[in-house]
Amino acid sequence: MNDKTIIEGIAAPLPIANLDTDQIMPKQFLRGIDKAGLARGVLHDLRFDGAGQPRHDFVLQQPAYAGAPILLGGANFGCGSSREHAVWGLLQFGVRAIIASSFGEIFYSNAMNNGLMLATVPEADMQRLFAEAAAPAAPMQVRVDVDQLQVVSATGTAAFTLSERHRHMFMEGLDMLGASLVHLQAIQAFAQRWQGTHPWLKDVARTARTRIDQAGATPAR
Structure with missing residues (x-):
């Protein structure tokens, strides 16, 4: 006990x-x-x-x-x-x-x-x-x-x-975060498998943000 x-x-x-x-x-x-x-x-x-x-x-x-x-x-x-x-x-x-x-x-x-x-x-x-x-x-x-x-x-x-x-x-x-991190290796393994079969979804938010920033930085003609 x-x-x-x-x-x-x-x-x-x-x-x-x-x-x-x-x-x-x-x-x-x-x-x-x-x-x-x-x-x-x-x-x-x-x-x-x-x-x-x-x-x-x-x-x-x-x-x-x-x-x-x-x-x-x-x-x-x-x-x-x-x-x-x-x-x-x-x-x-x-x-x-x-x-x-x-x-x-x-x-x-x-x-x-x-x-x-x-x-x-x-x-x-x-x-x-x-x-x-x-x-x-x-x-x-x-x-x-x-x-x-x-x-x-x-x-x-x-x-x-x-x-x-x-x-x-x-x-x-x-806490909930700590309980989730107990499964960190399984989470990382799942993410790698998912990204391997769905490469177009990898870092999609960051990719979209980069494209928006680049478009905004292009001088208007």
């Missing part, structure tokens, strides 16, 4: 259905030109009131949940806009995995591309996990086993699915 196989620790419950990316990362935190400093924007309007004071009743503002690496999310977690900043911010905030019964499609792709594990479990299991999180013994401990595709807590085990591509990317720490 390695740190990519098992994610475990305190799980903070966020039983909010349709929690969208605008709530996860409000627009005022999108002004930078890089990924730095996004942790402070994560769920900002749920963590702070209009005067900027902490909402101490919100789970992530409670000392017992400080640094929780796992979130229990409501259905359709991460719906809304496609802003990748939501995923970047959650990772900077220390979140390594989110468990929910469903996720926004684009958010799911962004998460898998950045190494944020999303475990999609049946709604019945989510309700069991939320009930466990609400018990007096909270905060609860959860283990997400990526190798066995299981979410394990004191009250039971829930299976989740993950495509082999996403599982490989997560275990190897790859």
